[in-house]
Amino acid sequence: MTVTLDSDTRFHAACAAGVEWGPTVKACLDRLGPVAGCNLGFLYLTDGLAEHATSIVTLLRGVTGIRHWVGTAGIGVMANGAALFDEPGLAIMAARLPEDSFRLFPTLTDGLEPLRGSAGGWLDKHGAALALVHVDPHHADMAGLVSRLSEEAGVFLVGGLTASRGEFPQIAAGAEDGDPVTDGGVSGVLFAPNLPVATALTQGCRPIGPTRTVTASDDNVILEIDGRPALDVFKEDIGPELAADLRQVSGLICAGLPIAGSDTQDYLVRDLIAIDPRAGWISIAERVTTGQPVMFTRRDRETAAADMRRMLDSLKKRVKATPKGAVYVSCIARGPSLFGAANAELSMIRETFGDIPLTGFFASGEVSHNRLYGYTGVLTLFL
Template sequence: MLSRLRQHTGVLEWVGASGVGVLGTRGAALDAPGISVLLGAFPLDSFRVFSGRKPLPRDFPAYAALVHADPLTPDMAELVRDMAHKVRGGRLAGGVACARTQAWQIADGTLIGGLSGVAFDDRIQTLTGISQGCQPLPGSWRVTRAQDNLIEQIDSRPAVEVFREAAGPALGADLRRAVSTLLVGLSEDDADRRQFTARRIVALDVRTGRLAINDSAQSGQSLVFLRRDEAAARADLLRMLTELRNACPRPPRGALYVSCASRGGIMFERDDSEVEMIRETFGDIPLAGFFAAGEIAGDRLYGQTGCLTVFV
């Protein structure tokens, strides 16, 4: 595929990743074969393609980077944070490669493992927005006792007790349904309830009052409970798109969208619902993207998230 792209376009330098579906200007297909391509013309000295085989040069003034990652690489969240520190603007955006068998990355060649992508200097301006498909429930709390992925106490009370209270009478009476509907949002920012990382609740123990999530938690972190369904996902995506459009100094010239493989028609009405909302907000701009096993924005690795990067 890479050889054909080079042969038919004349473009020699490529970055990308495999996914379980693709998104483009006119639509999307999840769990179906396809390819989505975005071509760009940049000054030759304004970007550098990098990977584990070809590290980013120390003397290149990286300001933003589009990245792809291997789903089997250990400590990927740490690798993302480390890469963000190498980028002066801290602007990372991208996703984790995804496949039914072997997940591939492209960075001037095909490869597996680690992190790869393209870094730009500050002449190439990008803006990124994320939508975690959630709406915070009323109230905010603080983790007061945690161990690894177990949250034992919230505001010095048993975590399950606070969870049941936040869920409300109907959901609180059916904890199995509550666990499948609600998530935990963790943050270091007390002031902004939207600056959180959404994490799934994987188990709860009524006897001990502990919650288990699919990430580690630390005492002192701010915590909110989140509702995730189609209505919440649409509202949050519209919020993100509106904020990103308002932040653009001019109409974008192109965009990349990475959506979680658990979104598309699983979360929305159709696989192309997100593309339709992007087009309604930004018009008919060139767009490419894929359905990923994880999404990257800033210095964080997310899940079940939509990540849109626009070139302005």
């Protein structure tokens, strides 16, 4: 998606690690530098500090004078070229944006009424091209809520699912007069069409074998593909070396579910859950239906790096000016477990776009357009 900020627009980003939230916030603010005139803050906490989210937001609002804050918790957070993964810490980005170019909305759990109540008038006046959203993974209908928000508000979504072993804070301070930190749904910030942005997604996988058809299924179990036992087709597509020892496919091979109507040949990547060598079926982490297209994908460091660079090169061709700021959301299964270093993706972004202010987090699922993804990276540039 592609939609120059005025010369007065600016971004600052920084991160800091620490087990004590007060000193960690101070250290981060010291690195952030002056924020006078900034009117929107992005706050990402690693889950080690998630329980202190309300206190941290309250302190930040008081010290910086920035009333509006959005964010959530992740297993890791990032700022500029640094990433903190699986250690207590936080990342902050402060932005000075044109007045009326953004509007926060509170946590949505059952429908869009809170959005209409807090931002309905603003939407009627300005409309929205993009929304940065944070999703509580405990919500029973995450995918449905994300889809309805995109379609009913007419907005392209980017963001991710909170990743935490403790609390799941949804930060939308300034959306209304209530608690600035909640949980249980989807919250975020809407950006007006006059705020130019560019966003893109990297899958981190490559298809192996052709796109096939599920010809028999039961919930998330694929019984037959192209009229043959699913496992026979699976072994054929992954090749004889992996087929000889199926224990090798865990974490390496996934199912790809092509998205109907996509003009970019997009697909959802889902884990393999179980394989039954006797019955010949495979089970994946998504409900499938008979007649649905399916393919298999390979995921490794080289493939993910190549697709990341492909995405960045494509985005670079669409972006004529140096970005003024960025938000990057990466899957927790990427980061150091895939690339070997927590900041590997940030290094690739900086190689392409230079030393731009950036913040983001490692999520338990990613949001792009109107759906949830896994194993992906979603980059959003403010131009």
